[in-house]
Amino acid sequence: xxxxxxxxxxxxxxxxxxxxxxxxxxxxxxxxxxxxxxxxxxxxxxxxxxxxxxxxxxxxxxxxxxxxxxxxxxxxx
Amino acid sequence: xxxxxxxxxxxxxxxxxxxxxxxxxxxxxxxxxxxxxxxxxxxxxxxxxxxxxxxxxxxxxxxxxxxxxxxxxxxxxxxxxxxxxxxxxxxxxxxxxxxxxxxxxxxxxxxxxxxxxxxxxxxxxxxxxxxxxxxxxxxxxxxxxxxxxxx
Numbered sequence: 001x002x003x004x005x006x007x008x009x010x011x012x013x014x015x016x017x018x019x020x021x022x023x024x025x026x027x028x029x030x031x032x033x034x035x036x037x038x039x040x041x042x043x044x045x046x047x048x049x050x051x052x053x054x055x056x057x058x059x060x061x062x063x064x065x066x067x068x069x070x071x072x073x074x075x076x077x
Numbered sequence: 078x079x080x081x082x083x084x085x086x087x088x089x090x091x092x093x094x095x096x097x098x099x100x101x102x103x104x105x106x107x108x109x110x111x112x113x114x115x116x117x118x119x120x121x122x123x124x125x126x127x128x129x130x131x132x133x134x135x136x137x138x139x140x141x142x143x144x145x146x147x148x149x150x151x152x153x154x155x156x157x158x159x160x161x162x163x164x165x166x167x168x169x170x171x172x173x174x175x176x177x178x179x180x181x182x183x184x185x186x187x188x189x190x191x192x193x194x195x196x197x198x199x200x201x202x203x204x205x206x207x208x209x210x211x212x213x214x215x216x217x218x219x220x221x222x223x224x225x226x227x228x
Contacts (some may be wrong), residue, residue: 044085046186046192061172069157069173071188 002029002065006057013056014038018076030067041075049073108164110222111153115168117214118220119207123165127154128217135187138174142187142194147212148203152219161222173180180206 006022014020019037034053041049050071060066113119116164126132128140128150137191143150155161155174166172170181179202182192193199203211220227 046189047183050185050189051171058172068133070135071186 002060003032005065006032006034006060009056009060010036010053013052014040016040019074025037025068025070030065032066032068033070033072035074036074037074037076039076041073042077043075049075053068078150095205101119104160105162107160107222108168110220111115111161111164111168113219114151114153115178116181118178119180119211120150122150122152123155123161123178124152124175124177127158127219128152132156133174135173136175139177139190140203142190142199143177145171145204146199147215148199149215150217151209152217153222154219157221158223178220179203181204 003022003024006038007020010022011017011022012058014036016017016027017036017038018036023033023037024034034057036053040052040069044052050073053071053073054061054069061069089091114215122139124131124133124136124140126136131137131140140152153161155165162174165174165176169176169178171183171186173186175187175190177186177190184193184199184202190199193202200214218227
């Protein structure tokens, strides 16, 4: 399942995540809402926070697994 | 070989041969037009569809965020040819659509545009980069990067 694949990629990228959620928004397995709370985002502008998530999901973004991605990031401070 | 992962700049435009257009020169022409929009339009929105006919929920959210902030919007529809998206991703280093640029700088995608609009920071960014009167007579325009025409 795509959700598990995305979760495991994000867990690898943000091992300290206080919150890490991947939701299949439409049930179709290609529109996702990703929520991550991690100290990796502390002090970073929103653009760089989202870039870290995009980087973690580069492969499924490239191979078409992810048709639509919504990102919500939060630092821990 | 350098150890650094620094991304290489796109090579400068190759000399064009009159009469014959190769795929390579077409691609560099397209990249040039995309770059031109990013660098010269106050606010550029690369989206699926046009402001009059939006083809994707995320593009719609980015557009509405810009509208709510009173931004002038120059839109580029990426759907007519897959190479537009490809060249854009290479230029911006951002993998998804939509993409919002203010004065040549990537602001982000739909989620960032929406968050910034809701917090009021989008107006601040627009004011800082475009001046306090940025929304006076703000218009929406569409640029066709395949042909170079605008409407």
